[in-house]
Amino acid sequence: MKVIGLMSGTSVDGIDAALVEIKGKNLNIEVSLLDSVMLPYPTSLATQILAVAGGCALSLADLASLDDAIAREFAAGAQYLAQKHADVALIGSHGQTVYHRPPGLSLPQQLGYTLQLGRGELIANLTGIPTVSNFRNPDIAAYGQGAPLVSKVDAALLTDMTKPRCIQNIGGIANLTYLPPQKEPNWLEKITGWDTGPGNVLLDLAVKQLTQGRKSFDRNGDWASQGQPAHELVADWLEQDFFRQSPPKSTGRELFGTEYLDRCAQRAQGLQLSAADWLATLTELTVGAIVNNYRAFLPQMPAEVILCGGGSNNLYLTKRLQAKLGEEITVLTTDTLGINSKFKEALAFAVLAYWRFDNHFPGNLPQVTGAKQEMLLGSIYLPSG
Missing domain, CATH: 3.30.420.40 (ATPase, nucleotide binding domain)
Structure with a gap:
């Protein structure tokens, strides 16, 4: 299966997009990097993301607009690769983290909270390719840190x-x-x-x-x-x-x-x-x-x-x-x-999407994240029409 992994980290420099071919099941997989690209964020969008991640307030309407704007940038990264290669079957998008609160900072049994913008349903519809996103929330729901997931x-x-x-x-x-x-x-x-x-x-x-x-x-x-x-x-x-x-x-x-x-x-x-x-x-x-x-x-x-x-x-x-x-x-x-160090994280979220969509294989390790159980990671969004 050909899968595109999309990743933007806390540096907020842009979107890493990796097209990989994955064969096998569960842990017994072979992964080949076929193509990759890094698309920088527009300066104004990067500035806004950094401001929000730094604690600047914005209205719900502005939050929705930012969510969509990030999704469009992620979709552009996927489209760049999909237009060059046939038969791309799936996208795995980490999204852009703008807030992360680990569990238990104030209450021992408090669930953590994490927010990644760049909604998967918009990416799926813009690209016409099934998309898996929201990888961290299932681990958070099991009292995990939601990180690291790779x-x-x-x-x-x-x-x-x-x-x-x-x-x-x-x-x-x-x-x-x-x-x-x-x-x-x-x-x-x-x-x-x-x-x-x-x-x-x-x-x-x-x-x-x-x-x-x-x-x-x-x-x-x-x-x-x-x-x-x-x-x-x-x-x-x-x-x-x-x-x-x-x-x-x-x-x-x-x-x-x-x-x-x-x-x-x-x-x-x-x-x-x-x-x-x-x-x-x-x-x-x-x-x-x-x-x-x-x-x-x-x-x-x-x-x-x-x-x-x-x-x-x-x-x-x-x-x-x-x-x-x-x-x-x-x-x-x-x-x-044999794994490109620049695109290794994007590759990892392609694999996590593959495990969720094709293998129904839990992607987290509870002893790493602190989750109480293994979880299927990510929400699946299918393009309409």
Whole structure:
């Protein structure tokens, strides 16, 4: 089956669209990436999304209009690929997260809440292709975090027979899947994963502030590589509750956004950090959060760390991660395993859609999300007419 996966993360840079061919059932699947494209959001739409995700109020009418506008952008990504390739049977759309509240922040039995805009029913009708969306809500309904959701896909595609691995996604927010060796008894039940904290989000915000919006990210980490991190400042930041919280856990811009960055900047006052020092220090926070989470919560350190997401292209960040982990752990990207690191998340939601629509196979791992049971993930929307 040919499936298009659509994804836009917390960086809000645009829509990643991946056309994949999937064969097999359940965990025994083969996935081939046939084509991909990244379509940037129009600047005005990206600005509006970031404002809403940052807590700006809007009317219900404006919310509906934003929902439709995002859906049209997602549909455009799917249409670009569908027009080039015949027989696309399904779309899996993650949508654009604008709000995420993990469960139990104020009440022990409180259900979480998550909102992804870009409604699947509009995508289905604009493209004429059945669409699966709202992947996170079924896990939330089972008292899960609704994130991370790609761990079962990682299990199907990236588990090694003899070596423990961490699949480390570094998008706006960073998350991991720990994969024990497949030779271990009950290996699937031993998989774990969670959000480790900020990935690129604080770095991107800082670059925009430093350049008055002329740049949106630090390409290859070149700017940060010219600075020196303030390690005492990072150590202070890492005392924050989220980094010490035991999994399952998830987060987003609600915690690691502009206000958080401003508080970090206040802590840095008086240290006379250059712009490069500031970016190096924020990079060290992302790296330190990842490594500290490994050491605190993994059953064992991995033999390999496999990177994906936009942060895998940040050479300075990956160099610092390798240095923190030590030479005994190999840091690679999913590209070395045959999965495009840029489009790995979009590919994952194509697989989740396939499991929901064609296999009726639960897509979550309860030990990762904290859900009370396995769930079929996503709502199915068929085009009318």
